[in-house]
Amino acid sequence: MKLVQSIFLILFITFSVSGIAQTQSNQYTLEKDIFYRTAEEAGQDEYLAERCKLDVYYPANQKNLTTVVWFHGGGITAGNKHIPEKLMEKGIVVVAVNYRLHPKVECPTYIEDAAAAVAWTFKNIKKYGGSTEKIVVSGHSAGGYLTSMIGLDKSYLAKYDINANDIAMLVPFSGHTITHFTIRTERGIDGKQPIIDKYAPLFHVRADAPPLVLITGDREREMLGRYEENAYFWRMMKVAGHKQTKLYELDSFDHGGMASPALEVLLKEIKSLTK
Numbered sequence: 001m002k003l004v005q006s007i008f009l010i011l012f013i014t015f016s017v018s019g020i021a022q023t024q025s026n027q028y029t030l031e032k033d034i035f036y037r038t039a040e041e042a043g044q045d046e047y048l049a050e051r052c053k054l055d056v057y058y059p060a061n062q063k064n065l066t067t068v069v070w071f072h073g074g075g076i077t078a079g080n081k082h083i084p085e086k087l088m089e090k091g092i093v094v095v096a097v098n099y100r101l102h103p104k105v106e107c108p109t110y111i112e113d114a115a116a117a118v119a120w121t122f123k124n125i126k127k128y129g130g131s132t133e134k135i136v137v138s139g140h141s142a143g144g145y146l147t148s149m150i151g152l153d154k155s156y157l158a159k160y161d162i163n164a165n166d167i168a169m170l171v172p173f174s175g176h177t178i179t180h181f182t183i184r185t186e187r188g189i190d191g192k193q194p195i196i197d198k199y200a201p202l203f204h205v206r207a208d209a210p211p212l213v214l215i216t217g218d219r220e221r222e223m224l225g226r227y228e229e230n231a232y233f234w235r236m237m238k239v240a241g242h243k244q245t246k247l248y249e250l251d252s253f254d255h256g257g258m259a260s261p262a263l264e265v266l267l268k269e270i271k272s273l274t275k
Helices: 002-018 039-044 046-051 109-128 142-152 181-186 226-240 259-274
Strands: 022-025 028-035 053-059 065-071 093-097 130-140 169-173 212-217 245-250
Touching: 039 046, 053 109, 065 109, 065 142, 065 259, 093 109, 109 130, 109 142, 130 142, 130 259, 142 169, 169 259, 212 226, 212 259, 226 245, 245 259
Parallel strands: 065 093, 065 130, 130 169, 169 212, 212 245
Antiparallel strands: 022 028, 028 053, 053 093
């Protein structure tokens, strides 16, 4: 068994290094399928080895850049990493992340994956021209939920000796602020039954969190209650004493359609990091 595991680890590490693809366009490079977990973890979990990869998109020969870590949506049951087109060629670094999905895993595995990817970014982003003082975490829907969880509950990044408060900005797009409906499904709880426990960003409101920019679609077109729970999150952050929480409602846009204009809001907000 040990021999088989050793062979697997050698093959995995070889594949991970040799399998990294690079494409270049207009002085931007896309480096794909970088493994952000350890080889030991990969040897113990085939699905982890398959999913825990990220892509880095960066401009050539630049330093001290803002980095956006981007988590895809899909209800924690589907979806794949991608670089949003509106974030391309904007003079920033973009890290697009895959994470493990339900039903192959259950909570908090996907939250832990998200934290591991952000930790990898803190430890490696300088090689791609990024600054560790300008790391922004963002994502749409399920990705927005993961953004808020690792940014508000400090325990996930603390595992990697990283203070969540060192994140420059959190920008969740239309993310749950109550406990995610997939986690409720795992427990046999109906999706219309709201829960606020330790897997709810709302449970972790605090005054010293990173700047937080909440963005949702139109309250009449969004997923059930999504605007209202974000509005309540905004209010409770204020009550907790947080001075840098904003809330945007994008009129006329539904849950899926809001992502494109929200990316423009993201770009506007992160300009403050370059001043």
